[in-house]
Amino acid sequence: MKKRRQAKIIELISANEIETQEELQALLIEYGFEVTQATISRDIKELRLVKELSAKGKYYYSTGKRNSENAQQRAGSIFNELIIKIDYAMNIVFIKCFPGMANAVCAAIDGMNLDEILGSIAGDDTIFILCRNEDASMEFTYKLRKMLNA
Numbered sequence: 001m002k003k004r005r006q007a008k009i010i011e012l013i014s015a016n017e018i019e020t021q022e023e024l025q026a027l028l029i030e031y032g033f034e035v036t037q038a039t040i041s042r043d044i045k046e047l048r049l050v051k052e053l054s055a056k057g058k059y060y061y062s063t064g065k066r067n068s069e070n071a072q073q074r075a076g077s078i079f080n081e082l083i084i085k086i087d088y089a090m091n092i093v094f095i096k097c098f099p100g101m102a103n104a105v106c107a108a109i110d111g112m113n114l115d116e117i118l119g120s121i122a123g124d125d126t127i128f129i130l131c132r133n134e135d136a137s138m139e140f141t142y143k144l145r146k147m148l149n150a
Contacts, residue, residue, distance in 0.1 A: 005033050006043055010063065013049065017060035024061065064113070079105065079147050086144050088137040093129040095144070102127050116140055 008031060009024065018024050021040045028035050044061070051059040082105050085096040097105050106122035109129065116136035120129045131137035 002043075005035065005039075006047055008033060009040075009043055009047060009049075013061045013063070017054050017056075017058070019058055019060050079108070079144065083144070083148060086141055086148070088131075088134075088141045091131045091133050091137050093127075093131060093137050093141055093144075095127040095129070097125050097127065099125045101125065114140065 005028065008028065012018060012024065012027050016027070018027070021037055021044070025035055025037060025040055028040070047063070049061050050064045052062040052064070054060055082097050082101040083095060084098060085094075087094050095102070095105060102122040102125050106120050106127050109117070109120055109127070116131050116139060118130045118132060120127060129137070129140065131140055
């Protein structure tokens with residue numbers, strides 16, 4: 001029942017701009033799921049749902065993956081100002097940034113929600129990105145260089 005309910009939550013927030021837990025609860029009840037606000041709150045936490053700003057200026061629940069293209073566009077401008085060098089070796093991408101800027105660049109990369117990235121770690125001016133394989137690291141490096149040259 002829990003998996004079906006959580007799948008329905010994902011479906012509902014993907015199709016609607018749901019602003020509150022009460023709205024979500026009403027929709028779930030409409031579809032035959034008897035749920036409490038506490039259950040919905042736990043589901044939101046387990047599903048790692050976030051609130052995003054709509055074009056209307058209101059916040060709604062999202063998986064956070066809906067705006068990955070927008071995140072890439074925003075990241076491009078950050079990258080142009082903060083990245084010094086990009087390279088890769090095997091399935092690891094190395095990014096050299098200006099001092100103190102690696103965390104900002106890393107957060108922008110994480111926000112892109114790219115499937116080829118397994119994880120990232122940032123220091124003060126250096127980032128290491130772990131990719132699925134060498135082809136993925138090569139492709140990711142190419143994407144970053146393209147963003148820098150745009």
